[in-house]
Amino acid sequence: MGLGPSIKMTTLHHFRCPVTAVLSREENLEFPGIIVDGVSEVCDDKIYTAKRVADIAEAMRADAAIVAIDGWGNHHVDFINVIEQLGLRGIPSVGLSYVGLQGRLVCSNSYVDCVVDFNKSESGYESCVVGQNNLTDMDAVKAVALLKNKLKKAGKAVTSEDFGENRTLRRLTRKAFQINEVRFGERTAISRGGILTIRKGIEKSIAAAEPRIQDIKVNIVQPGEHDFFVNSNLDYAPIACKVRGELGEGVTYLLSGVTVMLTGVEENSGFQPSNIGSSEGILKEHVVLDEAGTPGSTDILLHVDILFQEGEGRTAEGIMAGHRSADLIVQEIRKEMQSLDNLPYIREEYRDVAKPGKRKVILVKIVSGLGNMYDTAMFPYEPGGFLGAHNMMTSGNIPYVITPNQCRDGAIHSLL
Known part of the structure; x- marks a missing residue:
């Protein structure tokens, strides 16, 4: 038990995180940050990291928390422990998890009294369709509404009363450049x-430099042309680059209308890398488009398909080699993006804001942390x-604290 294709939070899902978006829009709540906690294998480690999450939440003076996880079964032990440790410190929470029929909680405690189930499948079971059981904006809206009610019952009602002037802590500017056509040519250019x-x-020199990879194929998939076989999905990711500042601040350029699709398979055996279910098959039958973690129906796909050496699709090193290879391909595009300011774009502004006197609500993301095809990487370049x-x-699943802007600026990369 762990994580299947339909519920996994891709890199794109974290980049567009619905809970981050909804909490950031709440005028009468302060959203000071996100705690990213990795799922541990050993029970003692699960308890240890849960306590550290609660320590951090208390230090952040959180009034309440939303706890979101994209796994189930054994991973619910981490989920339950975090909710309990928050409760022991007087911090009420609302959980967000896939439950359905297949993912019912394997344990519980008195603090687990409100969990939003983001199962979307009529059968109540996991599927091999990426995005089918994704956490959505509506799930996030429900969780925030329920949390406000819990705060009210705890005597910490959310109020619109003005306690002072809001203060912008960090500002992130995103410029989105629309891509209408992707093609092959003599050099990478926009x-x-x-x-x-x-x-x-x-891809040729990249594949040659990776001993765990036999071959890499790069294809361009047009919108609507999804009636073909793909290997198991390893990720969906945006194409974006920093132009000024660190992750979570300054200026980021984003290519809209195009998404990276990473897939993979082992040579000889044909093993499809996955945790508890692979998503190979006809593409249109194995992805739900227009979800937070999947491409839009009008997006062009930059498809990077990895042929792993036999056995390497089952190793952490092999999976990382696949993600590294895809990122090196995207890196060549990023270099060209640095000089895009002379092209039309849509400008978006995001701010991390301190709100004096407002209730502080944090988000706890419980993410993959077990290696192989079930891990998470933090703070890429x-x-x-x-x-x-x-x-x-490799960081021991010790919790990270990130700002809302760092989340929406791609500080979390899924190795799923």
């Missing part, structure tokens, strides 16, 4: 009219990237 050209053979990131497992 030109007027929203044309992204990918250098032919961009580039938004949504992998290069330079630190894995939760």
Whole structure:
């Protein structure tokens, strides 16, 4: 028991995190930050990290928390422990989890009194369709509404009363450049009219440098042309780069209308990398489009397909090699993005705001942390990237604290 294709939170899902978006829109709540907690394998470690999450929440002076997880079964032990430790410190919480029929809680305690089930399947069971049981904006809205009610019952009612002037702590500017066409050419470039050209053979030197990878194929998939076989999904990710500042502040450029799709398979055996269910098959039958963690129905897909050496699709090193290879391909695009300011774009502003006197609500993200195809990497060099990131497992799953803007600026990369 762990995590299947339909509920996994891809890199794109964290980049567009519905809970972060909903909490940031709440005028009468302060959203000071996010605690990212990795799922541990050993029970003692699960308890240890849960206590550290609660310590951090208390230090942040959190009035309440939303606790979200994308796994089930054994992973619910981490989920339950975090909710309990928060409760012991007087911090009420609302959980967000896939439950359905298959993912019912394997344990509980008196503090687990409100969990929003984001199962969308009529059968109540996990599926091999990426995005089918994703946490959505509506799930996040429900969780926030329920949490407000819990705060009211605890004598900490949310109020619109003005206690002082709000203060902007960090500002993130995102400029989105629309891509209308992706094609292969002699060199990687982005030109007027929203044309992204990918250098032919961009993957060859990358594959040759990775001993755990036999081959890499790069394809361009047009919107609606999804009636073909794909190997198991390893990730969906944005194409974005920092132009100024660190993750969570400054200026980020984003290509809209195009999404990276990473898939993979082992040679010889044909093993499809996965945790508890692979998603290979006809693409249109194995993804729900227009979800937070999946491409839009009008998106062009930059499809990077990894052929792993036999056995390497089952190792942490092999999976990381696949993600590293995809990011190196995207890195060549990012270099061209640095000079895009002369092209039309849509500007978006995001602010982390301190709100004097308002109830502080934090988000706890319980993420993959067991290695192989079930891990998470934090703080890559580039938004949504992998290069330079630190894995939760090798970090001992000690919780990270990130700002809302760091989350929406791609500080979390899923190795799923």
